[in-house]
Amino acid sequence: MLLVLSLMSASCVSSSLLALQQVLDSMPPVRAMQIRVRDYRDGCLRLAAPLAANVNDKGNAFGGSLASALTLSGWALVTLQLRLAGHDAEVYVADSHLRYLSPVHEDLAAQAQAAPDADWATFLSTFAQRRKARIAVVATQPGVDGRPAAELSGRFVAFARG
């Protein structure tokens, strides 16, 4: 029984990630950045994008592409959590703080999770009650020696559709 539930859940995640990719592909600037949904595991959603499509005049990752990938990883994470809970919502970024810590010479790899002081249970129950909720997310672009090359702290707001 547990195995069946676990397989069902994995299948829900896979189909939701596919749906997220379709939304990303429907946005011309995101398509141009070639941003791909990579995976979702242990509360962390990862996106990837090739450096070649996101390079600046200095040969490293363009700050706007880093901002876009980090913001989208947070947006995708919040959207995924709502879908897995059976909700149909529009998710927007409300605000964000970005720190660019070192140049990125590799492909982009944004990974998002709930902020340390945020929790999905509270977010989802607020959404179910008020048809609107917000949550804080942190997203990082890995750098060298385990330190992030860029970081985003952002708040995302979800509105029930219809």
Place this chain on the structure above:
Amino acid sequence: MLLVLSLMSASCVSSSLLALQQVLDSMPPVRAMQIRVRDYRDGCLRLAAPLAANVNDKGNAFGGSLASALTLSGWALVTLQLRLAGHDAEVYVADSHLRYLSPVHEDLAAQAQAAPDADWATFLSTFAQRRKARIAVVATQPGVDGRPAAELSGRFVAFARG
């Protein structure tokens, strides 16, 4: 004499804006967003980009494109001020705070200027002395009724080349 100086200065601004456009066009993600240098007047640098190339799944401006255009308007302003002062520098965004206040249903129009507590004379003299300097910039995307639809407060750092 004043008229000649003023004409020379206008010509310097024009050629610097053209050089900035060439740098923007050399970056694949910026070219995809079709970001254009519009003008520079009274300390304010403006960029523009068509909504069609920057639209999200909801039919309004993609947050990553707004972040990119606002960040680039700040980057272009700092680069321009350094060029007009005769400096050759690499300019990077160090950090930024973005607020998305209302959906943008029009073309993107980022406008950047020095933050209220920043001043170009101090920035340029620090750069001349230390070959490195940073300055705070504010950039906005206009919204309805004179209120911004999105705002960026960011710090940019310049390093002397060579």
